[in-house]
Amino acid sequence: MRPLMLAAAAALLTASAAPAAPALKTAVFAGGCFWSVEKFFEARPGVVRAVSGYAGGTVRNPTYMRHPGHLEAVQVTYDPAKVSYAQLVDYFFHHIDPTDTRGQICDFGPSYQTAVFVGSPEERRIAEQVRGQVAAELKAPVATRVRDASTFWPAEAYHQDFARRNPADYADYAARCGRDRALKAVWGGRS
Incomplete structure (x- = not known):
């Protein structure tokens, strides 16, 4: 019995000495049609998954046909060891028209407006800083809002x-x- 206990203790020590995999994080962005936002985030190295959905409204269980107050949004799951939150926010801004107040490019209306949903004071600081840099870069007012995170509702499977x-x-x-x-x-060749 004693050798078995020693083997178990050694296995436990070995397992606890192994470096822990970094925890994945999530961020939510609204950039007009969620198909496009999902597509460009899935192409970003460090992004593990992008899910289309709805955020920012108060209606529970929104659907494509009924999502008043919600924006079409994408929940991005990312590996912070490969891409930082600041890099994701910058990437987001450079793949939308942040000056468009009507929606986003060909999709008009309240549900297509742009936003960065933040879940902490640090995320808010980063998002506001990048937003300011974008305004300076474009020399134009930025319509994209920085909003408090709310429940993210995945869109329908289709x-x-x-x-x-x-x-x-x-x-x-x-x-x-x-x-x-x-x-x-908007961006020239910088997007």
Whole structure:
């Protein structure tokens, strides 16, 4: 019995000496159509997952047909050992038109407005700092708001990974919308 106890103790010590994997974190961004926001975040190194959904409203269990007060948003799960929150916020701003007050590019209305949802004073400080840098870079007022985090509600399954699962439909939407052309007009080649 004694050798078994020694082996168990050694295994325990070995397991506790192994470095812990960094905890993943989440951030929520609203940047117009969630299909586009999900697509560009999924391409960002350090992002583990991007989920389309709704945030910012008070209606419980919103749906695409009924989400008053909510913005179309994306919950980004990321590895902070590979990408920082500040880098994600900067990346977000450079993939939207932060000066658009009507919504986002071809999608107009309150649910398409842009926002960074923050979950802590540190996230608010970072988001406000990046927002200020963007305003200085564009030499224009920034319409994107920094808002307190609220419940994030995942969108219906047919919205998840839409661009990847429906490349022809997404390409048609993107072409009709003119998102790439609009972002180039805002950012030049910097997006």
